[in-house]
């Protein structure tokens with residue numbers, strides 16, 4: 001029997017498949033079902049920074065009053081107002097009582113502001129770790145990419161000062177230099193990064209000439225940006241821990257991300273689309289793969305195909321991509 005045991009941010013997981021943050025991780029019942037289905041850990045639905053500020057009546061004093069994360073607005077209007085932060089802490093406590101797998105809380109944030117005191121309460125409620133889902137759309141022509149990046153580091157430093165539990169930072173893929181950003185996120189105290197979040201994306205309804213939302217679910221084809229950057233970043237920053245996210249729908253997706261160097265894989269859309277039993281199938285595929293290659297532990301092959309461990313790392317880079325298209329008839 002293959003050994004799937006995985007250490008993620010110092011936490012012991014029975015396997016590297018983590019249920020990512022979503023509506024499926026917002027109730028104790030579903031968290032129990034996810035544990036029964038076989039996941040190694042669970043990331044709770046995010047609580048939004050704005051919600052914490054509203055509920056604690058501590059208005060953010062950052063000079064940036066505007067909400068820059070569209071999904072947050074939607075979330076606040078339709079759902080979050082009904083759910084107080086005390087309910088969130090209750091969810092952490094109850095989930096911890098109900099399951100043996102690690103429970104990772106999640107906060108969506110855009111600022112290093114007062115909300116970070118709440119991180120202490122999350123820790124006190126028993127969360128094993130905290131995932132910070134940070135996103136600010138960079139649309140200000142007067143603000144440099146460095147200044148946008150610095151906000152991420154400020155948030156991590158601020159939260160790190162408040163809690164002892166490990167912190168993961170979930171980011172999008174739109175950075176000028178993802179390697180440096182991940183390096184700096186770790187240097188400022190995070191134990192892991194989650195590559196990458198998939199954000200709410202506007203679409204146009206051509207019949208009504210109105211805005212609509214693009215499909216929130218990923219497809220297996222969405223794995224590639226994350227696969228490339230996991231491979232590159234693990235090669236360049238061997239000590240960085242990476243939780244791969246987006247487009248992992250089956251065992252092959254899990255195996256590929258582990259080969260690229262991911263510490264764990266997070267799944268979400270496939271749970272919605274294929275049901276929780278998909279986890280069993282993924283574990284079976286992982287087991288067959290390890291048997292076929294005579295790997296006893298995940299460490300026997302983790303990162304084997306990362307940028308550092310292959311003969312031609314250029315394969316990860318753009319030039320190879322152009323060559324492919326120029327040769328294509």
Ligand SMILES: Cc1cc2nc3c(=O)[nH]c(=O)nc-3n(C[C@H](O)[C@H](O)[C@H](O)COP(=O)(O)O)c2cc1C
Nearest residue numbers: 020021022023046133197198218246247267268269
């Ligand atoms: C319905 C839905 C709700 C989500 N809610 C959150 C959330 O609250 N916090 C968060 O960090 N990510 C959230 N996500 C993003 C997922 O955790 C995940 O990063 C993304 O869906 C990509 O992974 P996938 O390809 O496996 O779906 C949500 C995704 C979906 C589809």
